Amino acid sequence: MMSDLVAQGANLEPLTWTLPHAVAGTMVLSLNAYVLLAGADFGGGVWDMFAVGREREEQRAIIEDAIGPIWEANHVWLILVVVLLFTCFPRAFAHLATELHVPITLLLVGIVLRGSAFTFRKYDSHRDAVQLRWGRIFSIASFVTPMLLGLCLGTVASGRVGFGRNRANLTFGERFVEPWLTSPFGWAVALLTLSLFAFLAATYLTVEAEHSSLSRDFRRRALQSQFGFLAAVGVTMWMAQASAPTLHAGLTSGVLAVLMLSATGAAIVVAVFSLATERYRMARFAAAAQATFVLWGWAWSQFPFLIPPDGRIDALAASPAMLKLNLITLAIGTVILLPGFAYLFWIFKRKDVISSPEREQ
Amino acid sequence: MNDLLFARSQMAMSLGFHIIFAVIGIGMPALMVIAEWRWLRTGNAVLLDLARRWSRGTSIMFAVGAVSGTVLSFELGLLWPGFMEYAGGIIGMPFSLEGLAFFTEAIFLGIYLFAWDRISPRAHLFAGILVAVSGALSGAFVVCANAWMNGPAGFSVIDGVVTDVQPMVAMFNPAAGVEVVHMTFAAFAATGFAVAGVHAFALLKRTSNKEFHRAALQIALVVGVPAAMLQPISGDWSARVVGRLQPVKLAAMEGHMRTGPAALVIGGWPDTDQLEMRGAIEIPGAISLLMKGDRSASIPGLDAVSPDDRPPVPIVHIAFQTMVACGIVLSLIGIWTIVRALLRRRGRGKPLPDDRWFLRAIITAAPLGFVAIEAGWTVTEVGRQPWIIQGFMRTADAVTPMPGLWISFALFTALYIGLAIAVIFLLRRQIARTVVT
Numbered sequence: 065m066m067s068d069l070v071a072q073g074a075n076l077e078p079l080t081w082t083l084p085h086a087v088a089g090t091m092v093l094s095l096n097a098y099v100l101l102a103g104a105d106f107g108g109g110v111w112d113m114f115a116v117g118r119e120r121e122e123q124r125a126i127i128e129d130a131i132g133p134i135w136e137a138n139h140v141w142l143i144l145v146v147v148l149l150f151t152c153f154p155r156a157f158a159h160l161a162t163e164l165h166v167p168i169t170l171l172l173v174g175i176v177l178r179g180s181a182f183t184f185r186k187y188d189s190h191r192d193a194v195q196l197r198w199g200r201i202f203s204i205a206s207f208v209t210p211m212l213l214g215l216c217l218g219t220v221a222s223g224r225v226g227f228g229r230n231r232a233n234l235t236f237g238e239r240f241v242e243p244w245l246t247s248p249f250g251w252a253v254a255l256l257t258l259s260l261f262a263f264l265a266a267t268y269l270t271v272e273a274e275h276s277s278l279s280r281d282f283r284r285r286a287l288q289s290q291f292g293f294l295a296a297v298g299v300t301m302w303m304a305q306a307s308a309p310t311l312h313a314g315l316t317s318g319v320l321a322v323l324m325l326s327a328t329g330a331a332i333v334v335a336v337f338s339l340a341t342e343r344y345r346m347a348r349f350a351a352a353a354q355a356t357f358v359l360w361g362w363a364w365s366q367f368p369f370l371i372p373p374d375g376r377i378d379a380l381a382a383s384p385a386m387l388k389l390n391l392i393t394l395a396i397g398t399v400i401l402l403p404g405f406a407y408l409f410w411i412f413k414r415k416d417v418i419s420s421p422e423r424e425q
Numbered sequence: 426m427n428d429l430l431f432a433r434s435q436m437a438m439s440l441g442f443h444i445i446f447a448v449i450g451i452g453m454p455a456l457m458v459i460a461e462w463r464w465l466r467t468g469n470a471v472l473l474d475l476a477r478r479w480s481r482g483t484s485i486m487f488a489v490g491a492v493s494g495t496v497l498s499f500e501l502g503l504l505w506p507g508f509m510e511y512a513g514g515i516i517g518m519p520f521s522l523e524g525l526a527f528f529t530e531a532i533f534l535g536i537y538l539f540a541w542d543r544i545s546p547r548a549h550l551f552a553g554i555l556v557a558v559s560g561a562l563s564g565a566f567v568v569c570a571n572a573w574m575n576g577p578a579g580f581s582v583i584d585g586v587v588t589d590v591q592p593m594v595a596m597f598n599p600a601a602g603v604e605v606v607h608m609t610f611a612a613f614a615a616t617g618f619a620v621a622g623v624h625a626f627a628l629l630k631r632t633s634n635k636e637f638h639r640a641a642l643q644i645a646l647v648v649g650v651p652a653a654m655l656q657p658i659s660g661d662w663s664a665r666v667v668g669r670l671q672p673v674k675l676a677a678m679e680g681h682m683r684t685g686p687a688a689l690v691i692g693g694w695p696d697t698d699q700l701e702m703r704g705a706i707e708i709p710g711a712i713s714l715l716m717k718g719d720r721s722a723s724i725p726g727l728d729a730v731s732p733d734d735r736p737p738v739p740i741v742h743i744a745f746q747t748m749v750a751c752g753i754v755l756s757l758i759g760i761w762t763i764v765r766a767l768l769r770r771r772g773r774g775k776p777l778p779d780d781r782w783f784l785r786a787i788i789t790a791a792p793l794g795f796v797a798i799e800a801g802w803t804v805t806e807v808g809r810q811p812w813i814i815q816g817f818m819r820t821a822d823a824v825t826p827m828p829g830l831w832i833s834f835a836l837f838t839a840l841y842i843g844l845a846i847a848v849i850f851l852l853r854r855q856i857a858r859t860v861v862t
């Protein structure tokens with residue numbers, strides 16, 4: 065039954081699950097965690113930039129308290145994706161790091177500035193000018209980094225950096241700049257990522273700020289960014305039709321794709337509804353579901369390719385011994401670390417604590 | 426400069442930057458945990474204050490360690506795609522395990538730094554212990570990966586194709602054990618002495634908060650001194666392994682130009698054209714004695730390989746001598762520390778805050794551990810040149826085809842300089858508060 069469904073998916077070939085696919089799935093899972101956790105941290109930085117009005121300082125404080133203890137742990141999910149990529153798909157890693165050298169470098173600068181400015185702000189003088197300077201770096205980096213992340217993923221998905229082209233005779237611009245800079249689809253995904261992260265953050269923050277007037281502010285922002293997100297989805301689909309037809313087909317045809325689309329749609333509706341009616345906890349859940357469906361929809365649409373149009377997951381994989389050991393390690397690690405994660409979030413996201421954020425120095 | 430040189434410089438700069446924060450990330454949790462543990466045992470509030478202040482400074486270092494480490498994991502591909510394509514599937518295990526260690530570290534670090542008042546003291550101490558252990562483990566794992574570049578193992582090459590990959594054999598390669606031991610001691614020695622220097626400075630300035638800085642100095646020395654004193658022994662072991670796996674590197678380190686009995690060469694400038702050492706003090710046969718137990722045993726010199734296969738000897742030789750000099754000074758101060766502690770037990774000598782010469786010595790020694798670490802990594806990495814994987818792949822074949830790397834080098838240089846200035850400024854702020862109060 066399942067395989068029937070799957071066979072009707074994007075690529076109309078029967079799927080045999082192999083070790084490389086399991087690892088690729090694990091990578092998407094890890095990326096999923098990164099989007100839900102670190103994505104919201106980035107979004108928090110975006111809202112830090114737009115913190116205005118009389119309650120500006122309270123808004124900033126709540127954002128800082130929400131991110132402070134957990135951002136390092138959230139950030140590790142990205143490291144895990146990268147590590148899995150270079151240990152299990154070394155050729156893919158080498159290829160992407162070469163062809164997307166420029167945007168990845170910019171992405172790194174963004175990650176460095178975001179993490180360090182956030183921490184520096186906390187420990188530097190609390191005079192306004194100083195705080196403002198770090199705050200500005202923090203929020204600009206939070207704004208730009210998700211876009212670069214989306215741009216890189218979108219460029220890959222659009223099939224512009226596949227293995228097929230003969231690259232040796234291209235000029236610098238043709239090879240290292242054009243594929244991503246002139247990818248309309250890539251930029252659409254960039255906007256989509258940014259608005260999604262901003263939406264996640266605002267929705268989570270309505271819960272963090274529950275029972276205070278701030279939750280209203282964040283509710284308004286959540287709705288605004290949700291509409292931004294919907295617009296970005298529209299643009300992305302439209303672009304996909306023109307510049308990434310296989311992807312577009314993958315997203316829209318086949319039973320699984322339709323299921324995925326309807327699930328996403330349902331999550332979006334629930335999220336908007338529960339925000340409108342101030343059911344913040346439900347909104348948080350729906351927002352996370354929405355992001356998750358979007359991510360898996362993308363992953364599914366480019367299956368069985370790691371790097372469309374010609375880099376197949378199974379063809380790019382390292383030796384089975386390496387894949388097997390990696391999966392075993394991760395399984396053991398999950399068993400050990402999940403309680404740790406639960407403990408971390410339990411300590412810092414408990415209700416009684418949230419309503420009385422205490423601050424260090 | 427060509428692109429290869431810029432790529433190497435960028436890698437060296439990134440690693441040289443990251444290693445400082447990584448080492449502090451390994452060493453500081455140990456110090457904080459000891460302070461907190463002693464607070465739980467004695468109830469002395471000064472110790473709790475100490476642990477909290479240390480943790481505040483450390484969280485700045487952790488953030489920079491995390492972001493600079495992230496840069497490194499991408500940089501492996503941005504700069505050395507050829508290397509990663511070849512090696513990623515062989516030496517992946519330590520990197521994945523390192524990922525798990527990072528998770529543990531980051532989770533419990535969040536708890537340790539932010540949950541002082543939210544969980545019981547015992548749970549808090551336990552979180553600290555987990556941070557310390559996972560920090561040391563993540564360092565050990567990544568050093569295993571580096572060791573594999575020096576002593577590749579766990580795969581075969583048939584007609585230029587890598588087959589028969591055994592990830593665990595690659596991870597526990599013949600260079601891994603020594604490197605991990607030496608690096609871990611290095612982290613404790615460097616952090617211990619650097620922290621001791623800060624608190625010795627406060628005591629020398631006759632701070633009003635004597636008890637606080639005295640407790641801090643004692644804990645820092647308890648961590649730093651044993652590690653520093655073990656370092657020459659562990660280093661001797663490292664040198665033997667280098668002699669076995671990378672004889673040319675050893676020759677460059679020792680300035681041993683021509684195959685034959687090897688002298689211990691102190692100072693001097695290697696003339697690589699004539700294959701002679703100029704202006705050095707030599708103790709004939711000493712290296713042969715150390716390595717083989719026989720003063721006249723023959724040791725391969727630089728002339729054993731063609732000039733294309735030799736690393737830049739002056740850099741390696743000077744870096745090695747710098748490290749050993751730092752190691753000797755730190756060990757001597759270690760002996761001094763132990764002797765004066767024993768004398769104090771018998772009621773002789775001055776109490777720590779009044780022993781001004783000792784405090785001055787500690788202050789002078791404060792940077793030496795970090796100098797030795799930078800020098801030691803220069804020996805390891807530059808000494809391996811022109812190979813990126815000893816005997817299998819040349820660095821020139823691993824570099825990215827992307828031109829114009831000077832831009833990326835300039836960008837990261839500016840970024841790291843900015844970060845360094847901010848960190849120094851913020852730490853001074855934290856330390857200045859502690860010194861005056």
Ligand code: HDD
Nearest residue numbers: 604608611657660661663664749752794797798801802805
């Ligand atoms: C506090 C730091 C520190 C101190 C005091 C010393 N070292 Fe060291 N050394 C390191 C920190 C270090 C290091 C930075 O951690 C290295 C780089 C790679 C490694 O595994 O450790 C290193 C590498 C290294 C190597 C090269 C290993 C390789 O290329 O694979 C040798 C032979 C030595 N050391 C020997 C010594 C000796 C004989 C010392 C004696 C006095 C000494 N080290 C003190």
Ligand code: HEM
Nearest residue numbers: 433436437440441444505567570571802806807810813820
């Ligand atoms: C953290 C401590 C380390 C430091 C300070 C360090 C230092 C250096 C230096 C100085 C170079 C440049 C060599 C030259 O210019 O001739 C270099 C190169 C390199 N290192 Fe390391 N290294 C460290 C650890 C590692 C580890 C753990 C790895 C990988 C697993 C690694 C991988 C490389 C690579 C791929 C290069 C480029 C090729 C080369 O020039 O050798 N290094 N490193």
Ligand code: HEM
Nearest residue numbers: 446447450451486487490491494495497498527560564567
């Ligand atoms: C090629 C070399 C290296 C790579 C790719 C690398 C990668 C990383 C990454 C991605 C992080 C961030 C993890 C987080 O977010 O918490 C990190 C942090 C860390 N790294 Fe490295 N690293 C390298 C070299 C080293 C070396 C040689 C050591 C140690 C001896 C080391 C020790 C640490 C430690 C202890 C941390 C924890 C965070 C901190 O202490 O600030 N790393 N590294």
